[in-house]
Amino acid sequence: MNEARLEDSSSFDEQHIVVQKNISYFDLKWRAVKDPAKQNTWNWIAFFFSPFWLAYRKMYKPFFVLALIELLYAVPFYLVDLPAWLDGPFYLIIAIVVGLNGNRWYYKHTLNILKQSKSLSDSHQASYLQTKGGTHIGILVGLNVLVIALFFLLDMGLSYLPSETNIKDVVRLSVDAETLEIFTDDPKWSYVKKDGRSYIVEFTGYDYSEKEDVRIVFNVYLDKYIYEWKEIYINGKKLNKKDAEDYELWIEDNSY
Incomplete structure (x- = not known):
């Protein structure tokens, strides 16, 4: 077992502090593979509710990457005639990617939060982990409303192009x-x-x-x-x- 893996193993229980909710699920999924930082396990909630799950778990980077991909995907529909059935395969691929990678992404996300907390004083670590970890319904709603607003602005802007x-x-x-x-x-x-x-x-x-x-x-x-x-x-x-x-x-x- 290499040094990085030993570090991950030693901090595994600490990740429970970051996860906060549904600890047993992630504990089971991460322990099901040899290296949860590199190996995937399936997450049905992430599959069916990809953007909501990412926002709920405060995974901002993959959330905004996903939102950007979806925004860019919408652009060609204002420029050329494309069949509506393309939406099905596109969003299915998105769902599969997030469902397959979600648990691994979240594992690395929790490790990163723990790493960042180590640079803080002991008195501030607990509040940092509490704030950065766990889940948040308000963030889920707020980020997805923001994306809907961006789609609305995109539609308002591109629908008047003389294509x-x-x-x-x-x-x-x-x-x-x-x-x-x-x-x-x-x-x-x-x-x-x-x-x-x-x-x-x-x-x-x-x-x-x-x-x-x-x-x-x-x-x-x-x-x-x-x-x-x-x-x-x-x-x-x-x-x-x-x-x-x-x-x-x-x-x-x-x-x-």
Whole structure:
């Protein structure tokens, strides 16, 4: 057994002072491997509640690294069309990484706190370990609210970039768009061009109930994040003003 391992073993019981809550769980997990600083054991809570668990255990560095990765992951969705199903594999990988490494990270985290406490006087060590160790619901809530706020600011900033994806999203994320997609087969949204202050976005699909090809042209105002119906074509024929208004009202009525 090397010197570092001897040091870890001698301080193992001291780590209980840092863990404070659920000591028996970590004691069992860390003793299940030869070197808990290098070998992983599985943590289901860390798997299912990764950011909450990290914040709850005051593991700030991995928490903010995870938050940064998630923020960076979100950026491309504002620039190009990416399938929503990518979220599943991405967050599953995140959960697996934290679930697999969490106990080892926490072991090293507690060792670091103990090491830092050694530089303090005896009178200050107890309060330092009490403050830096254990768990904290307030920190859990506060840090995750902070990350949610950062995601909100990211969304507010990037959603107004004049990318084709953002322009299409103004209309295709609306309740009208949801109804159109429900009532049609093979729905598609296409960016057409910029037209003065607005952008032209086109919807196409096949109305399976009426057996009609549907094409709808929208004006999108990205700076105000609003859209308006411009033209409606059924089987290639443009509807007159009254019929177009009736069709729009029918979609709107079925959207609520």
